[in-house]
Amino acid sequence: MAGVPWTPAAAEVHQYLTAALSHGGAAALPYAWDARWMVHQHLAALSHAFPTLRPTAGHFTHNDGRRATLLRAEGTIPLATSSSACLPVSIWLLEAYPHRPPAVFLSFPPGTAVKPRHPLVDPSGSVSVPYLCSWIFPYYNLIDLVRSLAHLFSQDPPFAVSPIAIHDAKAGETAKVVEAVQRHLAAAGKSHTAEMEALLDTQTLLKRRKAEIARGLTGLEEEKELLEQQLQMLTMNCDVTASWVAKNHRRPTASLDGVFEPSDGHSRRTMECVAADMAAEDVMYALDEALREGCVPLDAYLKSVRTMSREQFFHRAFSAKLAPPQP
Incomplete structure (x- = not known):
C-alpha cells in the first residue's frame, strides 16, 4: 500500500493517530505493540482515499457483553447509484486487527430501516460481506474493504425508506433551503448596509474635499490678483528706470576717487x-588667509606682517597728530 501524501488533513489524522496509539497504562488501546x-x-491511508x-x-461492546475502547473509521461511503448517494458506516478495528477482520456496522438515518x-x-x-469473511492479512486492507462495500451496496442498497420518511425528508430539505435563503438574504442585507454606510462616508468625505478645493481656489484667485498688482508696479518701475537710463546713459562716468574731494x-x-x-x-588679513591655506611660508609671513604693522x-x-584736539 502506497504512502500517504503529506497534506494538512493527513497531518491532522497522523497527529491524532500517533497520540491515540502512544498511550500506555490503563488508557492504552488494546492493540499489540507490533x-x-x-x-x-x-x-x-483510508482517510486519505x-x-x-x-x-x-x-x-x-462485544456480543458477550465485554466493552473496550477501540479505533474506528466513521463517516459515509459514496455509492455509484448517484453522485449524492452515500452510506453511513462505522468500521471498528477489533483488538486482533490486522490479523482479524474489522467489524462493520451501518448507521440508520431517521425514517429508514434495513x-x-x-x-x-x-x-x-451488522455487515457481513465476502471480503470480511475471507480476510487474510497482509493481503487485505481497509481501502479495498470500503471499495467492496461501495460496489456491493450500489448494486443492492440496504435501506428501505418509508413514505413518511420521504415526506419528512422533503420537508426537511425545504426547511434547509428556506433557512439557507434566509441566511443568504440576511448576509446580503448586512453587506448592502455596510456598502451603503461606506458610500455615505465617501460622499461626506467628497463634500468636505469639495469645500476645501473651493477655499483653495478662492485663495489662489486672491493671490493671482495680488501678483498682478505687483506685476503692474514692477512694470511701472521698470519703465521709469528705463526712461532714466535712456536719458543718462551718455553722460561721462565720474571717477569714484573724484566723487569725494577733501x-x-x-x-x-x-x-x-x-x-x-x-x-x-x-594686506595683513590677506596674509592670514594665505598662511592658513599654506600659500605663504611662515618666515615670509612673519616678515611681511612686521613690515605692514610698522607702516600701519x-x-x-x-x-592721531592730524586729528583735531577733543574739547
Whole structure:
C-alpha cells in the first residue's frame, strides 16, 4: 500500500493517530505493540482515499457483553447509484486487527430501516460481506474493504425508506433551503448596509474635499490678483528706470576717487593716512588667509606682517597728530 501524501488533513489524522496509539497504562488501546504501526497506516491511508471517513476512538461492546475502547473509521461511503448517494458506516478495528477482520456496522438515518432479508446486512446493522469473511492479512486492507462495500451496496442498497420518511425528508430539505435563503438574504442585507454606510462616508468625505478645493481656489484667485498688482508696479518701475537710463546713459562716468574731494590739505592728509591704515589691515588679513591655506611660508609671513604693522603704526600715529584736539 502506497504512502500517504503529506497534506494538512493527513497531518491532522497522523497527529491524532500517533497520540491515540502512544498511550500506555490503563488508557492504552488494546492493540499489540507490533501491530500499532499497521493500524496507524491503514487508518491514515483510508482517510486519505475516502476523506468522508475519519478515524476516532469510541467504546465498543462485544456480543458477550465485554466493552473496550477501540479505533474506528466513521463517516459515509459514496455509492455509484448517484453522485449524492452515500452510506453511513462505522468500521471498528477489533483488538486482533490486522490479523482479524474489522467489524462493520451501518448507521440508520431517521425514517429508514434495513431491507427485510437483505443478504449482506442483518436487522441490527451488522455487515457481513465476502471480503470480511475471507480476510487474510497482509493481503487485505481497509481501502479495498470500503471499495467492496461501495460496489456491493450500489448494486443492492440496504435501506428501505418509508413514505413518511420521504415526506419528512422533503420537508426537511425545504426547511434547509428556506433557512439557507434566509441566511443568504440576511448576509446580503448586512453587506448592502455596510456598502451603503461606506458610500455615505465617501460622499461626506467628497463634500468636505469639495469645500476645501473651493477655499483653495478662492485663495489662489486672491493671490493671482495680488501678483498682478505687483506685476503692474514692477512694470511701472521698470519703465521709469528705463526712461532714466535712456536719458543718462551718455553722460561721462565720474571717477569714484573724484566723487569725494577733501576740503583742504589737512583733510587730504588725514584721508590718505586712514586709507593707508585700512590698506595695511587688508594686506595683513590677506596674509592670514594665505598662511592658513599654506600659500605663504611662515618666515615670509612673519616678515611681511612686521613690515605692514610698522607702516600701519606710523600711519595711525600721523593720523592721531592730524586729528583735531577733543574739547
